[in-house]
Amino acid sequence: MARINPITSLVVFLSLSLFHISFASAAAIQFRTALAPRQSPAATPATPVALPVSCADYSRIANLSTIALNSTLRAAFLRSSPLGTFPAVAILDADVPKLMDLMFDVTLNQQCGNSSAIAIVEADRNLTAGTVAGMKIRDAPGVAPDDLSLPILTVFLMIITVVPSVML
Numbered sequence: 001m002a003r004i005n006p007i008t009s010l011v012v013f014l015s016l017s018l019f020h021i022s023f024a025s026a027a028a029i030q031f032r033t034a035l036a037p038r039q040s041p042a043a044t045p046a047t048p049v050a051l052p053v054s055c056a057d058y059s060r061i062a063n064l065s066t067i068a069l070n071s072t073l074r075a076a077f078l079r080s081s082p083l084g085t086f087p088a089v090a091i092l093d094a095d096v097p098k099l100m101d102l103m104f105d106v107t108l109n110q111q112c113g114n115s116s117a118i119a120i121v122e123a124d125r126n127l128t129a130g131t132v133a134g135m136k137i138r139d140a141p142g143v144a145p146d147d148l149s150l151p152i153l154t155v156f157l158m159i160i161t162v163v164p165s166v167m168l
């Protein structure tokens with residue numbers, strides 16, 4: 001029976017250990033590579049981050065608060081609302097304090113788009129088109145100096161009253 005040479009057994013032992021180490025580190029690398037995509041932020045687009053309000057609520061708050069905070073839009077809203085002035089003021093002002101936080105919430109504005117910026121542009125466009133918050137802007141002579149309907153009506157009345165007398 002062959003005697004086991006201590007040197008040989010040491011060599012066998014060391015090479016087994018080395019094999020084990022290299023196997024273990026190969027496995028560790030594989031494990032890390034398998035984990036890597038899951039840990040990288042780019043590969044996880046849908047990490048649910050709690051939003052302070054839903055995108056729909058943010059949009060509604062931004063639209064109403066934009067009207068509440070601008071004197072031109074506010075006056076147009078108040079004289080056009082079918083509600084009385086006090087309920088209309090309450091609706092407008094209810095969410096204004098919330099807008100300040102929401103407007104600068106980076107996560108919310110990334111997920112929903114910047115509804116505050118959109119509301120400012122769109123409210124102006126609506127005003128030009130004669131609506132505020134989806135309501136037709138009512139005429140209130142003396143309240144809206146840039147309201148075109150009064151000058152147009154005046155010119156029209158002048159034409160129908162003056163023209164026949166000139167033609168006679």
Ligand SMILES: *[C@@H]1O[C@H](CO)[C@@H](O)[C@H](O)[C@H]1NC(C)=O
Nearest residue numbers: 056059060063118119122123
């Ligand atoms: C807010 O205004 C924008 C732009 O006009 C519109 O697209 C959006 O539907 C409005 N949001 C709500 C909740 O009415």
Ligand SMILES: *[C@@H]1O[C@H](CO)[C@@H](O)[C@H](O)[C@H]1NC(C)=O
Nearest residue numbers: 103104105106109114116117
């Ligand atoms: C959203 O838009 C408003 C108005 O343009 C701006 O003041 C605010 O900084 C914007 N918010 C973010 C988070 O970029």
Ligand SMILES: *[C@@H]1O[C@H](CO)[C@@H](O)[C@H](O)[C@H]1NC(C)=O
Nearest residue numbers: 070071072073123124125127
């Ligand atoms: C108020 O809104 C009107 C119409 O959108 C705009 O022309 C005006 O610059 C706004 N005023 C302020 C102080 O933001």
Ligand SMILES: *[C@@H]1O[C@H](CO)[C@@H](O)[C@H](O)[C@H]1NC(C)=O
Nearest residue numbers: 063119122123126131133134
């Ligand atoms: C603009 O007008 C549309 C239609 O009237 C309305 O749905 C929208 O909410 C208005 N946008 C703003 C910012 O007031």
